Amino acid sequence: MNLSPAFSRFKRQLFCSQSPLRRVFRRVSAPVRRIASIVAPVALGAGAALAQTLTAPTPVTSTKIEWWQAIVLGLVQGLTEFIPVSSSAHLNIAHRVMGHPRELNYDVMLSIGTVIALAYYFRHDWKALLFDPAQKRLRNLVFLSCVPAVILGVLIHKFEDEPPLSEVWFNAVMLAFAGLILLLADKFSKQQRDIETVGLKDALIIGSAQAIALIPGVSRSGSTLTAGLMLGFKRSDAMRFSFLMSLPISLGAILYELPKLRDSDDGAAAIVLGILFSAASGFWAIGFLLNYLKTKDVTPFFIWRVVVAVLVFALLSTR
DSSP: OOOHHHHHHHHHHHSSTTSHHHHHHHHHHHHHHHHHHHHHHHHHHHHTTHHHHTTOOOOOSOOSOOHHHHHHHHHHHHHHHHTTTOHHHHHHHHHHHHTSOOOHHHHHHHHHHHHHHHHHHTHHHHHHHHHOGGGHHHHHHHHHTHHHHHHHHHHHHTTTTSTTTTOHHHHHHHHHHHHHHHHHHHHHOOOOBOGGGOOHHHHHHHHHHHHHTTSTTSOHHHHHHHHHHHTTBOHHHHHHHHHHHHHHHHHHHHHHHGGGGGGOOOOHHHHHHHHHHHHHHHHHHHHHHHHHTTTOOSHHHHHHHHHHHHHHHHHHHTO
């Protein structure tokens, strides 16, 4: 049986201008070309320095957090905890630029501010979840989503302050890589589902994505938004569910780390200022992101992540 004519017809249909393959290629190529035109010139220059940065030592000039550093770190924590650009990576970079090693205890204190922002912003949502019988199903799913986050989180947490997870160059790599995955999920997802359609499978998948965000550079909001988009949720609905489920897990993480905070030698002023600025900037960031995602895509966040990653490598190459 001669299959050549049939195979020829199949090739013509597959590669014709209206074929699904061509439509997918056109959809991908346009944003990729735009992004490449912005990133490529800088990335090429920084790429040559990559090999020299992998073993770059961290210069330490001070271990105590000053009041102005507390304000800066509080702003960094509040803004980057909720905007999908990774707070852990930005805090790690900020500590290094300021000339002292990253203090995980102090970073935990900063997260108290963002938990306060979460609780206050979604106070009406949580009141309904806890006391409205009509919200029982969503409440159960929010708490169930914490199960994989706790299990995976305990495993990843053991290595959080060990190389390579604690290395700035690794943070930069994950910033760019996780940003690319987020961009692709945003470009190719259907984005038709709303928060009322969340099911058990969705909650477990998004909860697992939240645990992966313990890897510095991934971003909690970025990984959960990526998972939500892949499951077909609208951007703002995926982000709202992510914020709801992040409150109990964030509160639990703070309680888990609380005994270690007694060892901190940072002054009361640095602690209070850091928490206040973290809470205020975090509250603003939540509202900004939810409104932004209703009408716009994640391309600016991807560009920011790549630019920061490139700048980190450029900075390390000069040390």
